[in-house]
Amino acid sequence: MPPLPSPLPDAEFQCRQLADLIRPHLHRRPALIGIFSGGAWIAERLRALLDLPENIGLIDVSFYRDDFAAKGLHPQVKPTVIPFDVEGRHLILVDDVLYTGRTTRAALNELFDYGRPASVALAVLADRGGRELPIGPAYCVWDVTLNAGESLELGRLDDGRLAWRLANA
Amino acid sequence: MHNPQLNRTGDLIHLLSIEGLPQPVITQILDTAASFMEVSARDVKKVPLLRGKSVFNLFFENSTRTRTTFEIAAKRLSADVINLDINRSSTAKGETLLDTIDNLCAMHANLFVVRHASSGAPYLIAEHLQRIGRDDVHVINAGDGRHAHPTQGLLDMYTIRHYKKDFTRLRVAVVGDILHSRVARSDIQALNTLGVPEVRAIGPETLLPKHLDRLGVQVFHDMNEGLRDCDVIIMLRLQNERMAGALLPSAGEYFRHYGLTPQKLALAKPDAIVMHPGPMNRGVEIHSTVADGPQAVILPQVTFGIAVRMAVMSIVAGN
Numbered sequence: 361m362p363p364l365p366s367p368l369p370d371a372e373f374q375c376r377q378l379a380d381l382i383r384p385h386l387h388r389r390p391a392l393i394g395i396f397s398g399g400a401w402i403a404e405r406l407r408a409l410l411d412l413p414e415n416i417g418l419i420d421v422s423f424y425r426d427d428f429a430a431k432g433l434h435p436q437v438k439p440t441v442i443p444f445d446v447e448g449r450h451l452i453l454v455d456d457v458l459y460t461g462r463t464t465r466a467a468l469n470e471l472f473d474y475g476r477p478a479s480v481a482l483a484v485l486a487d488r489g490g491r492e493l494p495i496g497p498a499y500c501v502w503d504v505t506l507n508a509g510e511s512l513e514l515g516r517l518d519d520g521r522l523a524w525r526l527a528n529a
Numbered sequence: 530m531h532n533p534q535l536n537r538t539g540d541l542i543h544l545l546s547i548e549g550l551p552q553p554v555i556t557q558i559l560d561t562a563a564s565f566m567e568v569s570a571r572d573v574k575k576v577p578l579l580r581g582k583s584v585f586n587l588f589f590e591n592s593t594r595t596r597t598t599f600e601i602a603a604k605r606l607s608a609d610v611i612n613l614d615i616n617r618s619s620t621a622k623g624e625t626l627l628d629t630i631d632n633l634c635a636m637h638a639n640l641f642v643v644r645h646a647s648s649g650a651p652y653l654i655a656e657h658l659q660r661i662g663r664d665d666v667h668v669i670n671a672g673d674g675r676h677a678h679p680t681q682g683l684l685d686m687y688t689i690r691h692y693k694k695d696f697t698r699l700r701v702a703v704v705g706d707i708l709h710s711r712v713a714r715s716d717i718q719a720l721n722t723l724g725v726p727e728v729r730a731i732g733p734e735t736l737l738p739k740h741l742d743r744l745g746v747q748v749f750h751d752m753n754e755g756l757r758d759c760d761v762i763i764m765l766r767l768q769n770e771r772m773a774g775a776l777l778p779s780a781g782e783y784f785r786h787y788g789l790t791p792q793k794l795a796l797a798k799p800d801a802i803v804m805h806p807g808p809m810n811r812g813v814e815i816h817s818t819v820a821d822g823p824q825a826v827i828l829p830q831v832t833f834g835i836a837v838r839m840a841v842m843s844i845v846a847g848n
Contacts, residue, residue, distance in 0.1 A: 420564065423576035423843075432540070432847025433578070435557055437564040473573040 364504060368524040371514060374485045375402055375522065377501040379409035382483060386410065388450040390481075393417035395467055396438050398456030398514035401522055402485060406454065417442040419453075421466035440470065447475035452499075456514040458484040461495035486512055486524075533655045536664075540848040543655045543668040544841050546677040547718040555722060559687050561840035562833070568605060569836060578843045579608035582639040586612045587629075588671070589645040594807060595671050595681075598831070599642045602838035608640070626650065627657050634658075640667045640846055648674030667845040669838075675711055680841060681806050682715030684834040686723060688826055689761055691833065692802050696723040702755055702797075704731040705765030705787060705814055708738045712806045713765055717744055731755035732787060735776040752787055759797040764789055764805045767814045780813045790816045794824065802826045 382390070394403030394416055403416045418441045422434040453467055464482060471480065481498035488506050506512065509529045517523050532549045536542045541554055568576055584603040588596050596612065603610045615629070624632075630641070643651045651670035658666050672678040686696075693699055701720055707713040707730050720728050721744065730741050731749045741748050749755030756762065767783060777783050789803065803815075803825045811817045819825060 423564070423568065423578050428578055428847055433561065433843050437561050439564040439567040441567065469577070473571060473575070475572070 364506065364526070368512075368526065369502060371485060371522040371524050372405075374501045375405040376409060378402070378483060378485060378499055379406050381499040381501065382406065382452065383410060388479075390450045390452045391417065391444055391446070392452050392454055393419055393442065393467075393471070394454045395463060396420045399454045401514065401516060402456060402483075403454040405522070406452075406483070415443045417444065417446075417451075419467050419470060421463055421470055424466035424470045426462055426466065442471075442474055445475060446471060446477045448478050451477045451480045452483050453480055454483045456485050457512050458482070458487045458495075458497055458500070459490050461491050461493035464495045465493055485514070488512065533652065533659065536848060541841075541844050542664070542848050543651070543670075544679050544845060545651050545655060545668065545670045547679045547682045547715045547722065548677070550679075550722065552722050552724075555683065555686065555719060558683055558837065558840050558844060559690060561844060562683075562687055562836040565605075565836040565839040566833070568839070569832070574605050575607055576605065577607045579603065579606040579639075579846055582608045582846060583637060584608045584610050584640045584642065584842070585633055585638045586610065586642045586671075587615055587633075587644070588613070589615045589643070589650070590672070592644055592672065594831070595644065596642075598834045599669075599671060599680075599838055602835050602842060603640075603642075605835070606839055606843055608842070611638075626653065630654055630657060631661075634661075634663055634666060638666060640669065640842060642669045642671050643673070644671040645673050648676035650674075669841060669845065672711055675709055675714070677715050678711040678806075679715050680834070680838055681712045682719045683841065684830060684837040685712075685716050685763065685804060685806070686719045687833045687837050688802075688804060688830050691829070692826060693760060696720070696725050699725050699760045700727040700729070700758060701725055701761040701763065702729040702731055702749075702759045703763045703765065704752065704755070704789065706736040706767055707732055707741070707765065708736045709768065710765050713763075716763055717746060721745055729755050729759070733777065733783075752793055753796055756793055756796045759801055762789065762794070762797060762801055762803050764803065764809075764814050766806065766808065767810055780810075784813055788812070788814055788816060789819050791818050791822070794819055794822075800824075804830055807831070 392403045392407055394400035400418050407416050420438040420440050422437040483499035484497045486502045486504050487497055487500045488504050511527045513525045513527050515525050534543050534545050586596055600610050650673050651668050655668045670679055703713050729747045731752050805827045809815055
């Protein structure tokens, strides 16, 4: 994977690239589900860029995480809201960064408690490698290598634009 | 003061009383409960948080509703639930409370939900667990004597927040037998912590504790006066044994003065909500027209109670 560019890429531009990757598959009438919080912002952008009529779903995987025993419950759990019937639908799960795959697994488990979708595809802005589960993105615009202890965080600027930030643990 | 509910980093490890709970902890419980409300609305009303954990319901005093809602809450979190009918078991054979706890710990209990007629019983268990080094076992007070009923207090706060949004501009009345009510005590403490500016206690002198003013509560013996312009009315159950104890003349007399009728309710704000922890005595503390009327939120309280208990269980079990 290529090293980290400086400055960091424009996340808004990457959202448009991600929409371009998804656009050829719109005939399947996909429904978008964003994972809190970064994925939810990106899913909102995609919905607007792709001109989708349906509200997006929002998912908070706190109740399905596999590290509950070690870390306890996340102090700020947001309600999951799926405003459509997932049964038989083609779903696109949206997240900002794909890393170990554990968040995706938790989201899949939660989704299946709502019904049996026809398919679930994963769309992310960034894939930083380091997978611990057999999970891969169907749509991804940025493969990036980070040093141990570094993490990429998507944030929202005062003017509402999405922007990357590099954080050190 | 030593607060056995919180660990060294201030996280909730037991829920024993509203007293001593910092406002952010209460708010975290209410916020988490809001997320669990959504789980209860799904087809599959279950999340895997407490999978593999054992929740023991220890009810030394009967309460079908509270026990059932705790049981539903634990099952929706995927825990295994064991209900012990303590009155008919080892206690009756002379086993002490703490011996019972040790035995259940040996059966790998993770969480105790305790209802006890003696104030302080859940504290005793929590301190015992700490003494024997079992910080992986948690206690939730489901009502102890006249002392506290913290999950009822929390679900009442959830209900108020759901309908009224902002605590800091409310006038809340608690009506009835406040002296003997652990619900009233927990409610008043929670309302104070959450910044409700005006809390009123309404009841006959024989059923109001002394020194209520020290809790920042305004006391009214005249219900018409006390209900004026209230946003929230919390009715308490009148226990029949109070009549036998000569604290009150009769149920009819009580209803005349302190029963919530449509006429009295009209003195509160037009959008006031009416709450009751149940079980209700219709015609004693509340008129049926009010209990079944549009301002009553008594059944939603029950639904919210499950989400609040899920929140408390998952927070303490994770800390």
